[in-house]
Amino acid sequence: MSDFLAHCTPWPEAMAAEYRSKGYWRGQTFSALLDERVEQYGERLAVVSGQTRWSYRDLAAEADYLAKGFSALGIGPKDRVVVQLPNCAEFFAVIFALFRIGALPIFALPAHRKLEISYFCQHAEAVAYIIADQHGGFDYRNLASEVKAVSPSLQHVLVLGDAGPFTALHDLAAGPLPEPPKASDVAFFQLSGGSTGTPKLIPRTHDDYIYSLRGSAEICQLSPESVYLCVLPAGHNFALSSPGSLGVFYAGGTVVLSSNSSPDHVFPLIAAERVSISALVPPLVPIWLDAAASLQADLSSLKVVQVGGARFNSEMAARLVRELDCTLQQVFGMAEGLVNYTRYNDSDALVLHTQGRPISPDDEICVVDDEDQPLPIGEVGHLLTRGPYTIHGYYRAAEHNARSFTADGFYRTGDLVRQTAEGYLVVEGRAKDQINRGGEKISAEEVEHLLLAHQGVADVAIVAMPDAFLGEKSCAFVIRRDASLRAVELNAYLRKLGIAAYKIPDRIEFIDAFPKTGVGKVSKKILRQMIEQQLLVLS
Ligand code: OOB
Numbered sequence: 001m002s003d004f005l006a007h008c009t010p011w012p013e014a015m016a017a018e019y020r021s022k023g024y025w026r027g028q029t030f031s032a033l034l035d036e037r038v039e040q041y042g043e044r045l046a047v048v049s050g051q052t053r054w055s056y057r058d059l060a061a062e063a064d065y066l067a068k069g070f071s072a073l074g075i076g077p078k079d080r081v082v083v084q085l086p087n088c089a090e091f092f093a094v095i096f097a098l099f100r101i102g103a104l105p106i107f108a109l110p111a112h113r114k115l116e117i118s119y120f121c122q123h124a125e126a127v128a129y130i131i132a133d134q135h136g137g138f139d140y141r142n143l144a145s146e147v148k149a150v151s152p153s154l155q156h157v158l159v160l161g162d163a164g165p166f167t168a169l170h171d172l173a174a175g176p177l178p179e180p181p182k183a184s185d186v187a188f189f190q191l192s193g194g195s196t197g198t199p200k201l202i203p204r205t206h207d208d209y210i211y212s213l214r215g216s217a218e219i220c221q222l223s224p225e226s227v228y229l230c231v232l233p234a235g236h237n238f239a240l241s242s243p244g245s246l247g248v249f250y251a252g253g254t255v256v257l258s259s260n261s262s263p264d265h266v267f268p269l270i271a272a273e274r275v276s277i278s279a280l281v282p283p284l285v286p287i288w289l290d291a292a293a294s295l296q297a298d299l300s301s302l303k304v305v306q307v308g309g310a311r312f313n314s315e316m317a318a319r320l321v322r323e324l325d326c327t328l329q330q331v332f333g334m335a336e337g338l339v340n341y342t343r344y345n346d347s348d349a350l351v352l353h354t355q356g357r358p359i360s361p362d363d364e365i366c367v368v369d370d371e372d373q374p375l376p377i378g379e380v381g382h383l384l385t386r387g388p389y390t391i392h393g394y395y396r397a398a399e400h401n402a403r404s405f406t407a408d409g410f411y412r413t414g415d416l417v418r419q420t421a422e423g424y425l426v427v428e429g430r431a432k433d434q435i436n437r438g439g440e441k442i443s444a445e446e447v448e449h450l451l452l453a454h455q456g457v458a459d460v461a462i463v464a465m466p467d468a469f470l471g472e473k474s475c476a477f478v479i480r481r482d483a484s485l486r487a488v489e490l491n492a493y494l495r496k497l498g499i500a501a502y503k504i505p506d507r508i509e510f511i512d513a514f515p516k517t518g519v520g521k522v523s524k525k526i527l528r529q530m531i532e533q534q535l536l537v538l539s
Contacts, residue, residue, distance in 0.1 A: 008203040008251055009393025012409065016184075017390040024360065025207035030099035033210060034060050038496065041224060041252040048355035049089040049257040056252075059092060073128075075155055076178050077102035080189070082117060084108040087234045087257040087537035090160050090169065092245065094130055095188070098152025100207075102181035103128075105188040106201060106234030110135060110259075114146045115450075119198060121151035123396065129154055130169070133161035133197070140477030141166065146498070159193040163331050165511035176251025189395060190237050190335035193441030195414060197449050201395040202335050202346070209241060212252045212339060212389040215359035216243035219341050220277065222328070227276035227301070229270060231261040233437075237335040238279055238309055239288065239410040241456045243419075263291030265516045267299065274301040275423045276361055279331070281309040283470050285316055289323050299324065304344070306331050308355075309439030310471050311427060317352045326391040332427055336411055337390025338363055341423055354424040355417075359481055363387035366410060367419055375538070380428045383417045384410040409440030433524070435462070438470035441504045444524075447503050449496070451476060454493055461514060462505060463524050463532045507531070 010016070027035075035055075037046075042057040054417055059113065075081065077207045083105045085091045098105045106120050121129060130148060141164040144157040157166040161259050181187070183206040192200035220243045222228075229250040232239040234257065240246055245255040255271045258266055261284055269275065280288070283309060292299060305324060307317070308331030321328050332355035335341035340356035358365065366384040367375050367450035375381040384406060392409050393401040404412050414432025417425045435442040442463040452461045459479040464472040479491070485507035515526035 007396040009391070011208075011392055015409075019207075019211075021134060021363070022388075023360065024211045024268075024362070025183070026210070027160065027207065029181055029183050029185075029206045030187060030210070030246075031095060031180055032183075032411075034063065034096055037249060037252055042414075044224060044252060045254045045436060046249065047089045047092055047255050047257065049087070052089040052281065054089055056249075058297070059089075059096070059455070060327075062090070062093035063100060065094035065174075066093055066172070067100040067171065067177060068174040069169075070097055070128075070175075071101055071177055071481070072104065072165070072173040072175030072480060074155070075101065075128055077101050077181060079103045079124040079128070080106055081130060082106045082108050082116065082120050082124075082130040083127050083130045083235065084110060084111050084140065084304065085111060085130065085132055085160060087259040088429075089228055089257065091234050091257075091261075093253075094169070100180065101178055102185065106458070107188065107190060107240070107502065109191070109233050109236065111500040113504055114143060115501055116199065117143065117498060118147045118150045119251070121147060121154050121436045124197070124201060125153040126151070127153060128156040128158060130158045130345050133159050133164070143498075144240055145486070161490075162293065167355075176381040178245075183210075192394065193434060193436075193447060194443035195434045196400055196443060196456070197445050199443070200397055200400065200444070202391055203392070203393075203395050204389075206372050207387040210250070212337070212359060213243060213247045216241065217247040217251045217339070219243075219359065220247065220306075221344065222248060222251035222253055224252035226251055226277060227256060227273055227275045229256045229258065229266065229275040230251060231258050231266060231284075232279055232309075237339075238331065238333060238439075242279070242306075242331055242333050242341075246280065263288055263295060263297070267295055267297035270302055271298040276301055277304040277306070278302065279308070281305040282307055282312040282316070283438040284492060285312070285320055287467075289319060296481065299326075302326050304329055308332055314352045321348075321351075328352075332356055332425060334413060336413070338385045338387065338411075338440060340414070342424075350420075350424055351421065355421060355427050357422070357424045358385075358387070360388055364410070365419065365423075365425070371405065377419055377421060380416055380418045382431055383413045383415045383425070385413060386410045435464040435474045436472050437474060437502055437506075438472075442474055444474075444505050447499070447505065448461055450494060450497060450499065451478065451490060456480055457490070458480045459514065461524060463525055463528045463531065464487070465507065465528070467468060467506075474503075475483070475507045475509060475527075476505035477509050477511045477514065477527050477531075479512065479514070488533055509534075 186203040190202040326512040342356040416429040467473040
């Protein structure tokens with residue numbers, strides 16, 4: 001194993017000492033947290049998924065079985081494990097098992113394919129990859145075979161369901177458990193939305209993440225009575241911790257999981273389980289609202305709907321409040337750390353028109369100009385942040401870290417924001433080279449690199465284009481080498497390489513030359529204006 005810790009940047013000792021002395025970091029691990037909840041709420045319902053209903057005691061027993069099983073396979077402290085499971089109860093048994101033995105999950109999205117998964121395995125030298133046999137019409141065992149062939153570190157593929165040539169999660173021997181990890185250790189890796197050629201891994205510690213859960217659970221007033229519906233991918237930071245499933249476990253409540261976010265599926269679930277809170281990305285909101293009006297569903301238990309992950313327009317926000325008769329909470333967060341919430345007793349103006357304020361009084365917010373100079377309150381600038389649950393560096397990314405963090409440890413979010421007099425943030429735009437496709441983030445550079453490798457492509461630039469439903473979609477401007485090259489060919493090429501479907505450009509425009517900026521760089525601003533104009537003419 002390479003020197004793992006050398007690749008993660010810890011908080012400076014003085015800041016860590018301050019966060020401990022202020023009681024933010026309390027020295028508790030996830031495993032200890034689950035044990036504590038079993039003691040307090042053993043028989044209460046922790047997880048509901050399909051026919052599965054686990055109490056806190058059941059969840060801990062499942063995690064214990066898997067922890068011993070993983071140990072028997074030789075998976076141990078600091079080993080990286082790529083976890084790619086759909087929303088199901090076993091997701092939590094798996095991650096608590098990994099937390100118990102100090103192994104480090106990497107939370108892949110169900111949509112990731114060969115290129116992404118093999119990159120995670122190679123970059124983090126993962127020893128195991130955990131999947132479901134099939135989900136959403138896709139066979140993850142075939143994907144695992146492809147990934148295994150190119151990932152020398154990968155020793156185990158563990159499968160929920162029918163294992164095929166691999167090892168079944170339900171069929172593990174029991175090995176001795178290692179010493180538990182320390183709370184200051186890295187607990188897992190989140191994935192960065194990314195704006196570079198390769199995705200970045202975000203190391204989060206037990207201490208920092210549990211602090212963000214506790215803060216989130218307090219802000220969201222969670223209690224053992226809370227019932228959270230998890231419809232976004234369970235491993236994504238929003239659904240996991242804002243307050244997400246882990247915040248609900250923190251409070252002793254119940255998590256109801258669904259891989260399907262469509263109203264026909266979730267509305268009966270909301271009624272049957274008396275769901276009190278859920279988290280959505282903006283494109284789901286009109287779908288739920290339209291269906292709520294026509295389906296006559298009983299949504300009376302639903303007290304709070306959180307919306308975040310992408311820009312949410314204030315007309316739709318007002319419609320949500322009016323039509324669902326519940327509290328709207330806007331959430332502006334990032335897997336790197338900082339999460340902002342509007343509060344339940346905030347004025348309509350704040351809830352409808354801002355993206356909230358940070359969890360912690362010690363979240364430092366700086367809004368700066370292009371030269372890193374602080375701007376007066378109310379002006380739009382780059383958001384920099386530092387605090388008790390925001391990382392100081394990506395995993396194994398020294399060069400990128402030098403650009404993504406200031407010398408004094410502030411994370412450059414890439415978001416353009418303004419701060420209101422009350423200290424609330426309004427997201428005005430983005431400086432990073434990313435497309436936010438209804439909450440799914442696409443790094444332009446990552447997909448550009450792949451397209452450039454196609455022999456028919458001379459040059460390419462990918463930009464966001466407006467979309468009424470998703471907010472943004474992606475448009476690739478391509479300079480061809482060969483005039484016979486067609487868009488369908490490029491899409492098929494990307495699909496064959498094996499990337500998540502949401503990264504495949506929604507539109508490809510062939511162009512003879514790129515517009516340039518004053519200093520001779522490709523002007524993505526002009527490209528965005530060009531496609532916007534073109535869409536206007538077409539509509
Ligand atoms: C969440 O996390 P990520 O890591 O997938 O994406 C973070 C980025 C932010 O930097 C920002 O560009 C965008 O997503 N974003 C929003 C937003 N919430 C996130 N842009 C506008 N309005 C919002 N409300 O997306 C995430 C993590 C935790 C909680 C919520 C969202």
